[in-house]
Amino acid sequence: MARLRPVTGGSFARPVEEDRARRPFRNREGTAVTDVTTDSSTGQARANAELLREELVRDLREQGAIRSEAVAAAVATVPRHVFLPGETLAAAYAADNAPIVKSDGHGLTLSSVSAVHLQATMLEAAGIEPGMNVCEVGSGGYNAALMAELVGEHGRVTTVDIDPDITERARAFLDEAGYSQVEVVLADAEHGVPGRALFDRIIVTAGSWDIPPAWLEQLSAGGRIIVPLRLKGTTRWISFDRDHTGGLVSRGYGLCVFVPFQGAGSHAERSITMEDGVVLHLDDENVQLDAGALRAALHQPRIERWSGALFDMPDEQMLFLLTNDPAMALLYADQPVIDRELLARPALRGVPVLVGGDSFAYRAARPNDEMSSGYESGVYAHGPAAEDIADRYVGLLRRWADKYHRRGAASIQYLPELATPPVPSSGVITKRHGTVVVTWP
Template sequence: MTAFNDSTVGNPDALRADMVRALRDQDAITSSRVADAFAAVPRHLFAPDAPSEIAYDLHRTVPVKKDEHGLDISVMSAAHLQAVMLEQLGAGPGMRVLEIGSGGVNAAYLQELVGPDGEVTTVDIDRDIIDRARLCLDNAGYTQVKTALGDGEIGVPDGAPYDRIIVTAAAWDIPPSWISGLTGNGRLVVPLTLRGTTRSIAFDRDGEGLVSDSYRLARFVPMQGEGAAKERKALLRDGVAVQTDDERVPLNTKALNHALGTPRREFWSGAAYDLPDELELYLTLHLSSPARLHASKAVVDSGLLDASTLLGVPALVSEDSIAYRTRRENEDTGGFESGVVAHGLQAEALADEYLKLLRRWAQNHRRRGAATIKFLPGPDPSTLPQNTVLKRHGIVAVSWH
């Protein structure tokens, strides 16, 4: 959480100034343009039902709407994540920008970035959300921002082409409208989900496709409408679940639950554990049968599964066995050593594959930004290159350097 002193409590201007300083200190804001935008927008007016201290907290989201099960389907994203994505976007004066997934405050930041000669359009599929965004924008003085009701999968063709498109919900795919809606040198920033792992990727247009400029850790509520993903999920036991969007991955609930009841086996790589977000992306795209393993705090506290599963960890699964990443202290590897916990009859075989990947990453790719991510629309699935993820509208191809 952001640290506030007594003089800032209940004072939005002081809270906003503290937020900007903290975002700079954490390198979420790296440019004066984004800093000026965050300093100008009265963020608390976009979260009128939340205390100002929460609205200006760097890492807190503000719920906007929940579904019938009480799960968030729309939130005001945390300031830290918004700042990171706006730095990725690189919007400047006079640009035309489309925001897909509306909340209001991000559109206000965008209007500050493009200035009076630029144009910002924000679209959302939910009438309640877009009406709320319109009201908040007007109350905060951003009447110039255009709001539209519609499915983000289609975009807003009437305003195209856009210099920049930013998506503020986790997208499983990149529809043709997003690429065709960009100028020839336009940029798309999208939290793209790859086998259950989401990264905010800044894509530059590359002919008919896209190539990454940068990627950052991100967590978002999923898109609705035509762009919604249909992931497979299996509850193995109370507090333990696996999920995957890869149809080739077996999810035999009974057999995997039985595997968890067998003794855990630990295998150690002798390789350094570092930069978990980079390692996670590498593992997700290289494991032969990947899923994401989640466990509750109660399950972790019981000792059944390691703490790496609390936020989800890349797992390798077979019909009757499961393996996932762990770590232990080891000064010989720079502080921590990566390893594998495996359960089931195929524990050793799964661990062997996993360990090879841990060693390869540590030896060849242990740094930030080692991946280049491309989106190639509409290829023949029979000719997929290695390290690719098949989507409805194309493939995501990742190379590591």
């Protein structure tokens, strides 16, 4: 069976328009430089790298990933190609390129160098200032070098990774690029880096199931954590500030994909195979699913319902759907399933699915010129109760379009204690050490 889950990369928050890594970059004289590898020993290669950095900064500003002069200056300064030996210069400076550094041999990526547009977005969210003490969880070298530029000569940067191959690489590249002041630590970051705390900023670069107590203990009073947190089978980078109760409250978030957090904090998420090539992912252990009944439903003809509401911002709409009905899960199908027309294309990348006993419904979209986005949302539903479950889903689609059609509409809190909701609520997600509460004000 083909892989059903994305394993690495960057962010889904913006469409991937084009594989920039393969587009020949031309310098100001019009010479294509894609064939220049990252061997920067020649003056020409160094000059090309500088031009590529300038173009990268322009691109990232246009995309909205760079918003401050400080992050622009850092990206314009750090030689990313030094951290990516073997990549062409153009690939090293492509905004969406997230080269895999290490995988487990079964298709799971263990380490990658994150896409620079995502690194810039998270650094902007972090708001790192000169003189700060900053910790990066998950190393590669490049991002830590950007942080070193941001904290300046009076600040401190620590980068910690669980994998000795990765720390060794990071140390070597940081030294080569001139950032030997960055401290590279080999450790399971579940326990933080107590010897270097307190941190003003902690930036996590692996998909984390929870926020370990050590991160809160090692965060300064006015500190901020930026963490790719697993929520209902998807990952959101969330920028959290401390609130007055000792918990955390979000300042911003975005959909992203990161390699999984390993070690003591790793977590096996619940997934249920409906049939070969069709998998359901859900967080909540208490939601009972009858895989046999759902398989039977899958083979019954589908009905469709259209909401009359616009389809837009799939990442924002998805977060709303996943956190507004306890029976909402994620449905993934592989290409052969789509080709057999058992399920429609939205299931290929994962789509919110509402499950009720022997029936289920998932989100669809169709062109509609009357909508400002050009698309209308709807659902496809299967099973004996398809009509009811489709109506329930359409109600959610309309509510989102009516009240929450904007970026950042949710407020996300992290309570460092295990809280039980008074009534079952999909917006309250119990983790190992604490509770995530997603509300829609």
